[in-house]
Amino acid sequence: MKLDPFYLIVDDIAWLPRLLPVGVRLVQLRIKERTEAEVRRQVLLGKQLCQQAGACLIVNDYWRIALDAGCDFVHLGQSDLDDADVPALQRAGVRVGISTHSHAELDRALSFNPDYVALGPIYPTTLKVMPWAPQGLARIAEWKRRIAPLPLVAIGGLTVERVPDVFEAGADSAAVVSDVLRNPSPESRAQQWIIATRAALALQAER
Numbered sequence: 352m353k354l355d356p357f358y359l360i361v362d363d364i365a366w367l368p369r370l371l372p373v374g375v376r377l378v379q380l381r382i383k384e385r386t387e388a389e390v391r392r393q394v395l396l397g398k399q400l401c402q403q404a405g406a407c408l409i410v411n412d413y414w415r416i417a418l419d420a421g422c423d424f425v426h427l428g429q430s431d432l433d434d435a436d437v438p439a440l441q442r443a444g445v446r447v448g449i450s451t452h453s454h455a456e457l458d459r460a461l462s463f464n465p466d467y468v469a470l471g472p473i474y475p476t477t478l479k480v481m482p483w484a485p486q487g488l489a490r491i492a493e494w495k496r497r498i499a500p501l502p503l504v505a506i507g508g509l510t511v512e513r514v515p516d517v518f519e520a521g522a523d524s525a526a527v528v529s530d531v532l533r534n535p536s537p538e539s540r541a542q543q544w545i546i547a548t549r550a551a552l553a554l555q556a557e558r
């Protein structure tokens with residue numbers, strides 16, 4: 352399976368009418384601290400907006416809601432895996448991406464037969480407190496050797512300026528929150544991301 356090289360993560364579907372028209376084609380809805388009813392509403396609307404734009408929606412954490420809503424992709428972290436029914440998702444045709452931060456987590460993730468593996472944080476992130484030291488670029492290459500041909504998503508502290516190194520190290524897709532959503536112009540930053548990730552992917556293919 353191929354993932355778009357630019358993987359945008361948003362905390363509310365209000366971002367979608369702003370950023371889908373720019374050309375975002377892979378978007379994770381990562382909603383925290385809202386009621387289940389609100390998450391369900393956003394997932395249903397997010398699915399519709401992404402479908403209309405030809406974009407792929409990935410639902411973070413809320414795998415039951417995603418399954419009920421007929422979504423086709425979820426993202427699960429290690430603690431999410433404790434109560435997620437991954438086989439039920441897979442039987443329903445829902446693709447699953449899994450976060451990893453260590454060798455043990457990678458072994459566990461691979462045991463679920465995921466559709467992609469995410470590695471993070473590559474660089475320090477200000478979005479959330481994490482017990483993990485930044486992984487660095489060498490880890491990307493190591494993870495890629497372990498998981499190929501599965502796609503590898505890099506996440507954590509990524510910026511447009513860091514995109515070339517991340518792809519050169521072996522990432523297939525770069526996931527980002529702050530560098531886009533906290534930019535004074537999220538639309539133009541997303542545009543820069545699209546250009547940078549496509550260029551980096553093309554260079555990777557030439558090597």
Ligand SMILES: Cc1ncc(COP(=O)(O)OP(=O)(O)O)c(N)n1
Nearest residue numbers: 411426427428429450469504506526
């Ligand atoms: C692409 C991607 N990678 C990692 C994460 C983190 O997932 P998780 O560890 O479950 O943490 P939360 O995002 O749920 O706080 C992710 N969401 N997306």
Ligand SMILES: Cc1nc(C(=O)O)sc1CCOP(=O)(O)O
Nearest residue numbers: 471472476478507508527528529
């Ligand atoms: C949500 C998340 N998960 C990570 C992981 O390593 O699993 S890093 C991260 C934060 C990503 O946000 P930003 O692009 O603002 O650094």
Ligand SMILES: [Mg+2]
Nearest residue numbers: 412427428431
């Ligand atoms: Mg999670």
